[in-house]
Amino acid sequence: MTDGEFDFDPEELAMLRQLFRSEAHEALEAVTSRVLASGSVGPSAEALTEMMRATHTLKGAAGTVGLPAMVDLSHRLESVFAAFGRDPALWTVGTADVLVEVVDAMRSYLDVMDEPGADQAADELRKTIDQIARQDRRTGTLSVPLLEPADARAPTEPPTESPTDAGAPAEASDAGLLPEPTAWLRIEPERVDEVMSSAGELLFDRTRIERRVQSLRTLARDLARTRQALHDAIADDAAMPAPLRTAVMDAEGELAAQAAQLSQTTAALLDEIEALRRTIGELQRGLTRIRMESARSLMMHAARTLRALRRATGVQVELRTFGEATEFDKAVAEQLHDPITQLLRNAVAHGIEPAEDRVAHGKPGVATVTIRARQDGNSLVLEVGDDGRGVDTAALARRLVTTGRWTEARARVADDADVLDALLDTGLSTRGEADELAGRGVGIGLVRQTVAKLGGEVKVASVKGKGTTFTLRLPLSAALAQATLFKVDGQVYAVSTVHVAGTTQVDGHATTATVGDDVLPVVRLEQLLGHGAATDRRPALVLSFAGKSLVCTVDKILGPREIVVRPLGPLLAPLTLYAGATISGSGKIQLILDPAQLVRRAYPDAMMALIDPASAPMVLAGRALVVDDSRAIREAMTSMLGSEGWIVDVAEDGARALHMARQQRYDLVVTDLEMPELGGFDLIARLRRDPRLKATSIVVITSRASAEHRRRARDLGVRALVAKPITRRKLLEALAAR
Amino acid sequence: MAELRNVIIVTIGGVRHAIELRWVREVVSLGFVTVVPTAPAALGGVCNLHGAILPVLDVGALLGGAAGSPPRQGDGALVVEVDGLVCALRVDQVDHVASLYEAGGEVRDAAGRPLVLLDPTRLVRRALELVAAVAEHAT
Numbered sequence: 001m002t003d004g005e006f007d008f009d010p011e012e013l014a015m016l017r018q019l020f021r022s023e024a025h026e027a028l029e030a031v032t033s034r035v036l037a038s039g040s041v042g043p044s045a046e047a048l049t050e051m052m053r054a055t056h057t058l059k060g061a062a063g064t065v066g067l068p069a070m071v072d073l074s075h076r077l078e079s080v081f082a083a084f085g086r087d088p089a090l091w092t093v094g095t096a097d098v099l100v101e102v103v104d105a106m107r108s109y110l111d112v113m114d115e116p117g118a119d120q121a122a123d124e125l126r127k128t129i130d131q132i133a134r135q136d137r138r139t140g141t142l143s144v145p146l147l148e149p150a151d152a153r154a155p156t157e158p159p160t161e162s163p164t165d166a167g168a169p170a171e172a173s174d175a176g177l178l179p180e181p182t183a184w185l186r187i188e189p190e191r192v193d194e195v196m197s198s199a200g201e202l203l204f205d206r207t208r209i210e211r212r213v214q215s216l217r218t219l220a221r222d223l224a225r226t227r228q229a230l231h232d233a234i235a236d237d238a239a240m241p242a243p244l245r246t247a248v249m250d251a252e253g254e255l256a257a258q259a260a261q262l263s264q265t266t267a268a269l270l271d272e273i274e275a276l277r278r279t280i281g282e283l284q285r286g287l288t289r290i291r292m293e294s295a296r297s298l299m300m301h302a303a304r305t306l307r308a309l310r311r312a313t314g315v316q317v318e319l320r321t322f323g324e325a326t327e328f329d330k331a332v333a334e335q336l337h338d339p340i341t342q343l344l345r346n347a348v349a350h351g352i353e354p355a356e357d358r359v360a361h362g363k364p365g366v367a368t369v370t371i372r373a374r375q376d377g378n379s380l381v382l383e384v385g386d387d388g389r390g391v392d393t394a395a396l397a398r399r400l401v402t403t404g405r406w407t408e409a410r411a412r413v414a415d416d417a418d419v420l421d422a423l424l425d426t427g428l429s430t431r432g433e434a435d436e437l438a439g440r441g442v443g444i445g446l447v448r449q450t451v452a453k454l455g456g457e458v459k460v461a462s463v464k465g466k467g468t469t470f471t472l473r474l475p476l477s478a479a480l481a482q483a484t485l486f487k488v489d490g491q492v493y494a495v496s497t498v499h500v501a502g503t504t505q506v507d508g509h510a511t512t513a514t515v516g517d518d519v520l521p522v523v524r525l526e527q528l529l530g531h532g533a534a535t536d537r538r539p540a541l542v543l544s545f546a547g548k549s550l551v552c553t554v555d556k557i558l559g560p561r562e563i564v565v566r567p568l569g570p571l572l573a574p575l576t577l578y579a580g581a582t583i584s585g586s587g588k589i590q591l592i593l594d595p596a597q598l599v600r601r602a603y604p605d606a607m608m609a610l611i612d613p614a615s616a617p618m619v620l621a622g623r624a625l626v627v628d629d630s631r632a633i634r635e636a637m638t639s640m641l642g643s644e645g646w647i648v649d650v651a652e653d654g655a656r657a658l659h660m661a662r663q664q665r666y667d668l669v670v671t672d673l674e675m676p677e678l679g680g681f682d683l684i685a686r687l688r689r690d691p692r693l694k695a696t697s698i699v700v701i702t703s704r705a706s707a708e709h710r711r712r713a714r715d716l717g718v719r720a721l722v723a724k725p726i727t728r729r730k731l732l733e734a735l736a737a738r
Numbered sequence: 739m740a741e742l743r744n745v746i747i748v749t750i751g752g753v754r755h756a757i758e759l760r761w762v763r764e765v766v767s768l769g770f771v772t773v774v775p776t777a778p779a780a781l782g783g784v785c786n787l788h789g790a791i792l793p794v795l796d797v798g799a800l801l802g803g804a805a806g807s808p809p810r811q812g813d814g815a816l817v818v819e820v821d822g823l824v825c826a827l828r829v830d831q832v833d834h835v836a837s838l839y840e841a842g843g844e845v846r847d848a849a850g851r852p853l854v855l856l857d858p859t860r861l862v863r864r865a866l867e868l869v870a871a872v873a874e875h876a877t
Contacts, residue, residue, distance in 0.1 A: 457788050475789070491773060529775040570823055571793045571865060572784070574873035577776055587786045589772040 018188070020065045021110050027054045028103050029300065031077075035099045036303060042091035043084065052081045067113065069122040073106055076129040083133035090133050097311060100304060102129055192290055198728055199283050206276055213269050220263040227255045292327040295373035295382075298336055299324050302371055305341050309348045316355055316366045317348060317386075323373035328380040332454055332474055336382070339447040343384040343470050344369060346444055351388035351468050361465065363387065376473075379456075385469030391462040393419040420460045424448045447472075452587045454564060475564075483582070483592065485558040486541060489530030492590045494582055497560055498729075499595040501544040506553050508535035513551040515542050521602040522551045528577075528601070545595040545733070550602035565592065623647045627657040627671040627683065628701070633724075637670055637701075640728050654678025658686055666696055668735075673702040673709070684716045699734050740839040747836060747853065748816065748829040751798045751806050755829075756838065756845045756853040757816065763824065764817040765832055768794065771809045778868040779805040782828060787817065793825045793865075797856065800864045820862040827861070 031054050034047045043051065055078040062070035080099075084091050105125055112118050230252050234245060299321045306319045347369050352358075355365040372383040393416045400406040400422055406414070414422075424444060447470070448458045456474035483494040506513045506522055513522050520542070527533040540553045563582040572578065579594035626637040626648055634650045641648050649666075651657035655677040661669065669687065673680035680700060687693045697719045702709065705723035713721045720734035745756040746765070764787075771783040771794060780799035785792045794815060799805035806828070809815070815826040838845045838853075845853045 452786075452789065473789075566791060568784075569791055569793065571781070571825060571862075571869060572774065572777070572791075574869050575774065575777060576873060578774075581772075581784070581791055583786055583789065583791075586770075588770045589784050589786050589791055591772065591774065 017065050017067070020061050020067070023061060024058055024070070024110055025107055027058050028107050029297070030054055032100055032103050032304070033300060035096050035103065036307075038091070038096055040093040040096065042088050042095075045085070048081055048085050052078050052085075055081065069113070069119065070110070073109070073122060073125060073129065076126060077102070077106070080129060080133045095132065097307060098128075098132060100307060102132065104304065187290070192287065194727055195287060199280060199287055202280050202283070206273060206280060210270075210273050213266060213273060216269070217263070217266045220259060220266050223255075223259040223262065227252060227259055230255070293330045293333055294324060295326045295328065295333070296324045298333055298340065298373070298382075299371060301337050302340050302344060305344050306348075306369060309344060313348055315348050315352055317352055318366055318368055320368055320370045321372075322370070326373040326375055326380065328373075328375075328474070332380070335450060335454055336472070336474075339450050339472065340371075340382075340384065342444065342447050347384070347386040347388065347468070351386040351390075353389045357389075380474045382472040382474070383469055384472070385467055387467040390464040390466055390468055391420060391423065391460075392464060393462070396420075396423060416462075420462055424458055424460055449585050452583060452585065482560060483563045484541065484560050485590070486554040487556040487558060488525045488554050490555075491529070492558065492584065492588070493525075493529070493554075494561070494563060494590055494592045495541070495543065495595060496579070496592070499543050499545050500541055501549060502542040503557055504540050504542055504551060505537055506540045506551060507537050509533075513540065515549070515551065518549065520549050520551050522553060523598055523602050524553050526553060526555065543595050543598060545599045548599045548603060550598060552598060563590075563592075623649070623666050624668040624670060625649050625651060625657060625660060625666045627651045627654060627669065627675065627680070629653060629672065629675045633672070633701070637731075640731055641668075641670070654680065654683035657683055661687060661693055661696070662690070665692070668697045668699065670699045670701060670731075673700060673704060681712060681716065684713075684718060688716060697735075699731075740841040742837055743840045743845060743855075744835070744837050745845065745853075745855070746816065747833040747847065748814075749831040749833065750827075750829050751803075752830070754833070754847070754851070754853050755797070755856050756836075756847075757818075757827075757856040757858065759835065761818045761820065761858040762816050763819050766815055766817055766826070768809060768811055768813045768815050768826065768828070770811050771813075773808070776872065778872050780865055780868050782809040785809075785826065787824075787826070790824070792817065795825050795827050795861065795865055797827050797829075797861065800861045800868075818858045818862075820858050823862055825862065825865070827856075827858070 031051050034043060034051050038044075038047060055074045059071050059074035059078065062068075062074060102125065105121075105128075109118065109121055109125060112121070230248075234240065234248055234252065240248075302321070303319055306317065309315070310317055352367040353361075358367065359365050368387050370383070370385045370387075372381075372385075374381050397406070397411045397414060397419045400419070401408055401411050405422070424447070451458050451472055451474065454474055456472060459471045459473075460468065461471070462468040482497040484497045484500045485492055485494050487493070502515070504513060504515055511522055512519050514520075522540070524533045526538075534553070538553050538555065539557050540551045541557065542549060542551055544550075565580045565582060567573070568575070568578060568581055576594060577597045578591050580592045582590050582592060584590055624641050624647065626634055626641070627650070628634050628637070629652050634652070638648045638650060649660060651660055653675045654671070657669070657671065658678060669684075671680045671683055675683075678686075680702070684698055684700075687696060687698065698717070700709075700713050700718050700721045701724060702721065703724040705721055710721050722730050722734045743756070744759045746759055746762055747754060747756050749755070766787065768785050769787070771785050773783045774781060778799070780796050782794045782796050782805070785794055794809045796805045796809070809828045813828055814830070814832055815828045816832075817824060817826050836847065838847065840855065843855065845855045847853055
């Protein structure tokens with residue numbers, strides 16, 4: 001079966017498959033937790049029914065979106081569960097482990113199914129699934145094809161059903177990891193991020209408006225003062241002729257009334273801004289909650305990782321989890337998978353002593369790794385602890401010295417906490433030899449780096465003979481943003497990538513730069529942020545904000561990064577040049593520049609232009625026509641323009657739009673390019689040919705924002721071309737463009 | 739009427755100062771200091787303290803004198819908290835903690851030498867004013 005046989009166009013199909021993927025991940029995750037809960041005993045009849053239902057649903061959905069291999073795999077897995085239903089004795093001690101791996105492999109397959117080699121992987125997976133419930137497999141071994149990059153998961157070996165495995169403890173806490181039976185609304189995280197960043201920008205907008213209103217208030221006060229001066233002047237001037245005096249006094253009276261009104265309006269405006277501030281706050285809190293997920297999936301990840309480690313090393317260890325219901329930012333949760341894996345590997349490789357040593361020291365033979373999640377104010381606290389041998393700080397201090405990391409003197413004054421902290425920085429292990437499982441200890445260093453990147457910190461506590469606990473403290477939510485990083489005068493700065501239109505080179509002393517057809521002002525950041533203007537030819541960023549573009553010279557462009565935006569705090573907030581700061585992987589603070597402020601520096605004369613309607617190129621509200629064949633986009637645009645005061649009509653294709661435009665005058669036409677009947681460019685050309693419609697402002701929204709499209713749009717007198725996905729800010733900027 | 743004060747004695751710009759312990763959250767060695775261009779000299783930079791952004795202040799400049807050398811990684815600092823605002827005061831050296839009598843705004847150490855008693859509330863207020871003044875100038 002090929003894609004061509006479906007009712008969907010490729011774009012829609014891709015979307016549907018994406019939807020299927022996330023649905024399938026969830027269904028398979030649910031199967032995994034049932035399997036884990038079944039342990040070595042075997043699933044209950046109810047659990048089996050649930051697992052069969054999940055695989056059956058998966059089969060149906062896979063068929064709808066045209067994924068025959070997935071249909072087949074789901075079908076086979078369903079048959080396996082059916083076989084266990086018929087003969088529970090088929091479930092042996094190693095079954096759960098194999099099933100977990102098979103289901104994991106199916107999930108990996110979901111992610112690679114479009115890539116070459118996926119068919120072969122599916123074939124192998126198929127064979128493995130068929131073996132699971134076979135009588136003769138009880139003594140044999142199985143191998144599950146590995147689809148993930150090898151370093152992304154713990155080393156695994158084919159399951160060997162050794163006696164130690166049979167004696168492995170049933171994981172009581174695993175049983176607690178049951179799926180939550182709730183209906184879910186599926187949203188791509190990017191969409192939420194977009195709204196989140198718009199909400200963030202709203203905050204900047206509010207601050208700007210507030211500043212304007214404050215100056216309006218000053219103006220009202222000045223006006224009142226002028227009126228008073230006028231009043232006093234008339235009173236003092238005895239020589240003024242009576243008719244003139246009456247006229248001036250009347251005017252003065254009116255002025256007084258108007259000044260009072262201005263001051264009242266300004267006060268009311270400030271109240272409105274305050275209300276806006278509260279609403280923005282609520283919006284941000286609401287959005288943050290949308291991005292929250294429970295620690296459950298992280299615990300599931302840990303359970304799987306530990307299971308694999310146990311089988312790979314033979315170390316007897318069980319997992320206990322607490323605080324699964326703790327909620328935190330999805331973006332944070334995803335980033336924590338690797339650190340958790342690393343900490344578990346570390347516990348198994350270094351922390352837990354051999355069973356006989358444990359017993360000799362009066363500990364249970366089976367070790368325990370405990371993961372606790374809890375919320376503490378605005379932080380998420382995650383503790384990963386083992387009840388192993390603990391860190392021998394004296395030995396570690398000696399190793400720090402012998403490896404040249406510390407001087408003898410440093411080691412002498414260091415206390416246990418210092419030594420343990422060094423463990424996090426260097427990841428040095430007390431074991432002399434490198435270890436395949438936990439690496440050369442580098443992993444622990446990475447834990448601190450990852451956590452620092454998220455704006456958090458790691459601490460380690462250890463009691464010799466009792467165990468080691470790593471405590472990760474993280475912000476509850478992370479506002480991730482795409483930023484472009486660059487260097488000026490030795491320091492790294494960031495600017496939101498949304499506002500970066502491109503890069504160029506600028507000659508020394510140049511005050512303008514030609515970019516495409518435009519001559520843009522140059523802001524010399526080495527002068528603004530560093531020690532003075534450089535004279536050499538240097539790299540530069542082309543920034544664009546609210547329809548105005550400028551070129552900023554820098555020392556070096558470092559490229560795009562995903563960053564966590566943090567507020568600067570009350571002391572630095574008045575420095576409006578900065579929109580916030582971020583913390584680099586190595587813990588350095590990097591300042592984020594506010595493009596609005598750079599625009600103000602580049603266009604000092606037009607400083608008020610963005611606000612003052614008389615000089616602003618902004619198209620003020622009127623009647624608008626939105627043309628797009630997607631209903632979702634029509635809806636979205638109607639809402640965005642509507643909230644700006646526009647009266648909005650919609651058309652689903654060019655022909656209809658043309659008809660409407662001839663019946664009704666529109667101040668603005670916002671159109672898509674690809675549409676049935678009459679495409680966007682044809683529509684624009686026809687609108688331009690009609691003398692009555694020649695002056696209409698046209699904005700193009702498209703997923704094809706190539707240079708060729710831009711050129712063609714410009715030739716047709718299009719006001720702006722906005723790349724999909726459309727955000728409110730992008731749209732408003734397009735409307736503000738000259 | 740002399741009052742007993744629990745203070746930490748530090749050296750800033752060669753001068754010994756005392757600061758009441760109740761303001762001091764932590765004594766730290768600064769991490770990498772990021773310079774904040776356009777900020778007043780009293781704000782030497784910002785630093786990452788446990789994942790939060792910590793402004794580093796120059797006491798000399800806050801008291802109306804010249805700013806000391808720019809803060810650098812490894813410099814000592816007192817982390818103080820005033821009205822929920824957390825910032826660092828850079829110091830050359832931390833001497834010791836002591837309980838000393840204050841009389842008429844003056845504190846003397848055990849040897850009877852006078853010490854400058856710092857008031858973090860005033861310092862922070864001054865820092866806010868200086869930053870606001872720079873911001874005003876920029877707009």
